[in-house]
Amino acid sequence: MNSNENKGSNPFDPLIPKYPLFLQQNIEKEAEELYNEIQSQILTNPPDLLEKIVWEIPYKARILRKRYKITQEQREFIVSVFLNYIFDKPTSIFEKNAILRALNSTIGRKKVKNLRLNWRKVYHFLEEVFFPTHVDFILGRARNSNCFEKFLEFLSKVRWLYEESHLEELFLIVRQNISVSEPARVKALALLLCFFTAHKDYSSGYYEKYLPELFEYWSWRINPSYDKIFFDLIARLATYNIKLSIELIFFLIEIMWKLIGSPTTR
Amino acid sequence: MEIDWKPYYEIIFQNLLRLITSTFPNKGPILHPIAMEASDKVNLMIQYNAGKGSDINAHLWLPFCVKPGDKLFWTNMERIVNVCMVYCHPENQGRWTQIIALFFSKFARNYIKRYFKEKKKEEEDPLVNKEFHLDEECHKSFMTLMKRLLNFLLFSRLESMAYVSKLVQTLIYFRPEEIAPFLFEKVNYAFTLPEFSIMGMALLLGYTAHPMLWRQNYNKGLYELPNLLFQALDHITSSDRQKTIFVLFFYAKVCELVPIFDPEDLEAQLKKLQLEPNLEIFNENEEINFPLFIDQLSNWALDFFTKFVQILPFLDEKKIKDIPSARGLVIDPANYFAAFVSGSSHSLQKRYLEIFANYLLENVEKTLNLYVSWIIQAFNLADPELTLKYLFPVFKEKLLAKRHVPFQAKNSIQNYLLENSKHAAHIKEYELKALHKENLIWYLAILKDLVKFTRGYTLDYENDIETILIHSIGHSEIEVCEAAAEVVQMLLLSLVSVYPKNVSCMNRNQWQEAANLKDVYRTIGKPAKEGVDPDWYQSTFKEIEYAVYFANLFKDSIIQGLSQDYLANVSGIWSEDLSTLIDIMNLNLQETTYQKKQDITRGTLLIYSVFQALCQRASYKDIYELSSTTKEFEDNFFIKEFDDYRLAIIVFANKMVYWCIHNGYSHDEKIMRHLCKMLASAVGEDEQ
Secondary structure (H helix, E strand, O other), rough: OOOOOOOOOOOOOOOOOOOOOHHHHHHHHHHHHHHHHHHHHHHHOOOOOHHHHOOOOOHHHHHHHHHHOHHHHHHHHHHHHHHHHOOOOOOOOOHHHHHHHHHHHHOOOOOOOOOOHHHHHHHHHHHHHHHHHHHOOOOOOOOOOHHHHHHHHHHHHHHHEEEHHHHHHHHHHHHHOOOOOHHHHHHHHHHHHHHOOOOOOHHHHHHHHHHHHHHHHHHHHOOHHHHHHHHHHHHHHHHHOOOOOOOHHHHHHHHHHHHEEEEEEE | OOOOOOHHHHHHHHHHHHHHHHHHHOOOOOOOOOOOOOHHHHHHHHHHHHHHOOOOOOOOHHHHHOOOOHHHHHHHEEEEEEHHHHHHHHHHHHHHHHHHHHHHHHHHHHHHHHHHHHHHHHHOOOOOOOOOOOHHHHHHHHHHOOOOOOEOOOOOOOHHHHHHHHHHHHHHHHHHHHHHHHHHHHHHHHOOOOOOOOOHHHHHHHOOOOHHHHOOOOOOOHHHHHHHHHHOHHHHOOHHHHHHHHHHHHHHHHHHHOOOOOOHHHHHHHOOOOOOOOOOOOOOOOOOOOOHHHHHHHHHHHHHHHHHHHHHHHOOOOOOOOOOOOOOOOOOOOOHHHHHHHOOOOOHHHHHHHHHHHHHHOOOOOOEHHHHHHHHHHHHOHHHHHHHHHHHHHHHHEEEEEOOOOOOOOOOOHHHHHHHHOOOOHHHEEEEOOHHHHHHHHHHHHHHHHHHHOOHHHHHHHHHHHHHHHHHHHOOOOOHHHHHHHHHHHHHHHHHHEEOOOOEEEEEEHOHHHHHHHHHOOOOOOOOHHOOOEEOOOOOOHHHHHHHHHHHHHHHHHHHHHHHHHHHOOOOOOOOOHOOOOOOOOOOOHHHHHHHHHHHHHHHHHHHHHHHHHHHHOOOOOOOOOHHHHHHHHHOOOOOHHHHHHHHHHHHHHHHHHHHHHHHHOOOOOHHHHHHHHHHHHHHHOOO
16 A cells, blocks of 8 residues: 555564555455465365365465464464364375464464374374385385375374373383383383373472373483483473474484484484 | 483483484594495494584473482483583694584583573472472582683684584573683783684674673673783784674674764764753663763764775675565674664764765775675664765765866667756766776766665765766766666665654664663673664655656656657557567567667667666556455555656567567567566565
C-alpha cells in the first residue's frame, strides 16, 4: 500500500515500516487468503489429497510461515494433518520424507501446545521403519537415510507432547535392552536420548524415582563418550531443556547408523 | 522442578573429569571415523566415538543445579578448575586450551542466563519463591573461579582467544566493576611483555569493546580507551599484514560505538544548537577530563589514518574480483573503515580525504588494493558529495590530458557514442594520458568504487566522467573497455537503486538535534535497534532523467548503430531449423574480421552492463501478464521510463544472435555470453 496511513501499522514484520513507502505492502489479507486456500484444500478431502500434501501444501505452508508469519492455530491445524499422514495413513518412504521435512519446518521452534502425541505410535514407527525385521511392501527397500535424520529432528521437537505414562513405558524398554548386549545397550541409551523428557507440569518426585536407575547405568564401566548422553539427560531435568543439541543429533545419527547399518554396508 | 543433586555429585563430577580429559586430543588431530567392518560394528563404534567430539556438554547441567549455600558444588568445581588450569598455562597450551575455554565460556553464559532469568522473575513478581535462586555467595564463588582461570587464559594463543574473548565478554556484562579493572590490569601488563602478540589481544579487546564501553553497563571503560588505541597503533606495520588486520578489527569495533569529534567541530555544533559551551554533553561526576579525551581521540584518528595510508602501498591485500552479475549495490559488511569514517566529524573527514587524495596522486604504479576500495566505500557512505569533490579531480588529472591533435574515433562504438553525446565537443578536447594498461584498469576500478553509492552527485561531473568512459571504450585493449563498462554499470546502479543514505552505525544525522547531541557520550553502546531509522535514497526526477540519458547513450545509441550497420536485413524470424543453423555456424568461420569482432564485443558488453543495472526497475510490460497484486507492486516500484527496455533488448539480442550465427561470430565466447546473459536478464530468468 502506497499510503502514509499504513506506515508502521503492519503487525507482521517490524522491519516493513522502515522500508520506503512504496515498498510497504499490506500483507494481512494475503496471509488470510493463503491459509483459507490451504484449509479448504484439506477439508474438501479430494481424492488426490495425499499428492497435494506432499507436493503443494508444504510449499504454501512455507510461504505462509516465512512471508506472512503463521498464527499458532494455523500451525497446529497444519501440523495435525501432517502427523495424521505420517503415522496413520499408508504412505511410502518418499512421501514420509517430504511430509517430515514440511512438518519440521512448520513446527519450527514453536510449541504446538494443544496437540498430544501417542508415544507408542512414534516408537513403533521408529522400530518398523528404521529397524525393520521384515521387508515392508509399502516402503520397499527404499533408502531411508534422509528420512531418518528428519525423523530424529522431529523427535527432538515433539518430545514433550507425549502423555505422562510414556516415561514408564520407555524405561520398561530400556531395562529390557540395557543389560542384554553392547549393541542393545547403545540402542537403549539412544532411545533414552530421543524420548526422555522433563516437563515442568510434573513434580520433581516423578522424575526423582528414575534417577537412581539412571545413575546406576552411568556408573557402569562404559565408554566415556556416553557421558555426553547422560549429561544431556540430567541437563533436561535441571533446565526443562527440551531441545536436543545439534551435536547430539549428529552423534545420535551415528549411533543409529551403526546399529542399523549404513546403506552401503547392508 | 527442584531435584536434589547432592547425592549424585560424586558420580557426576567424577564422570565430568573423565569426560574433560577424554575429549583432549592427545594424539595429533581429533580422530576421524574409522572404516568399520559390518561384523564388529558396535566395538568399532565405541572406539570411534571415544576419541571424537570436542564439546563438553556438561555446561548445560552445571549452572542449573547450583543452589544457594551449596558449598559441595563449588568445592567440586574448584577441583575441576584446578585440573583444567594445568592445561591453560601459557607454557602448556594446545588444542585442549580451546576446549576448556569453550566449555567455561558456555558454562559462564548459562550461569548468567539463569541469573538474569531469576532477576526478571523477581522484578515481575516480588513475592516469588527465592529459595532456590542464586545468591551473592554463589556469584562470589563463581567469579573467584573464573578469575583464577582468566589469569592463565588471558595469555592464550590466538587460536583459543576467540573463546576466551567470549568468556570475558559474558563476565563483563555480568560483573563489570569486578572484571573490567582486572582485565585492564592484565592487558596493560601484556603490552609490556617481550613475547607479546597484538593479534590475540586485539581480538579480545574487539570482542569486549561493547560491554566495556557501554556506559550503562560500565561507566569507566571509556577512560582507558585512548591509552589502548595509541598502544595498538604502534603495531600497525607494513611488515606484518596479519597484525594490521587484527588491529583494524579492534579499531572498527571501537568506532562502531564511540563518535570521534574534532574539538572545534563539536564546539561549533554545540554553539549552533545553543547548548552550553562548557560541554554539557558529559555526566557531572566523570573522573576524566572530557575535552582532553575528545582531543586525544581526534589525534589518534588522524595519526591512525595517516599511518595506515603511509603503509597502504606495502599491504598486498589484493582485491577479490567482483562477481560481474551483481544486479544490486552491496555494502561490504566486513569493511573496517565504514564505522571509522562515518563516526568521525565533518572536518576530520575532510582531513582524511586530503591525506587519501595525496596518496592517490603519488602512487600510480600500485596494484589494486582491497583497502583502497574499502576506504572509498566508507567515504561514499558517509558523504558522497565531499568524496567526489576531493577525489574526482585526482582522477581527472591522472587520466585526462588536453588534446593537441584533432580527434579521430578509434572504433565505430566510439562513433555511435559521440553522435549521441551531449558533451561531444568536450570529449574531443581531451585524450587519455598514455598510461600503462594495468594502471588504467586500476584507476577505472577505483573510479568504479568512487561512483558507488553516490546517488545523484555524479551529475556535477558528468562531462568528465563521460569523457573518461568514452575514451576508455576506444582504448585498444578490451580489458580497459570492460573496466569502463563496470563503471557505467555502477554509476547507473547508484542512480536507480533504493538504499539507505545513512548507512552508518551511529545515525549521524541525529546529532543535528540538541537533545541527541547532548546524550552523545551518555548513550554509547545503547542497542542500535532503538536508534536505527533508515533514510532511504530514492531517485528523483532529475536523477532518473540522467539515468535515461546515460542509458540512451550507452545502450540505445549502440543498439541503433549496430542495427544500422549489421542488422538491416535481419527480420528477426528464424527460418532455419536447428541442424541447418549448426551447419551454417560451422561453415562461416572464415568470414569474421578482427575490427568487427572488437566492435560487436564492446557494443554487446556495454548494452548488457547498462541493462543489467537498470533491469531491476524495468517492468515486464509486453513480456508477461502478471497478477493484480504484482501489478500493484510494479506500478509503485518500476520506473515508467524503462518500460520498453526489456522488449527492446529481446528484439535486438534475437536478431544479433541470428546474425552472429550466419556470419561466423557465434564462436566468439564473449559476444555470445553477453547476448545470452542479456536475454536471460530480459525475460527475468535469473530471478526465478
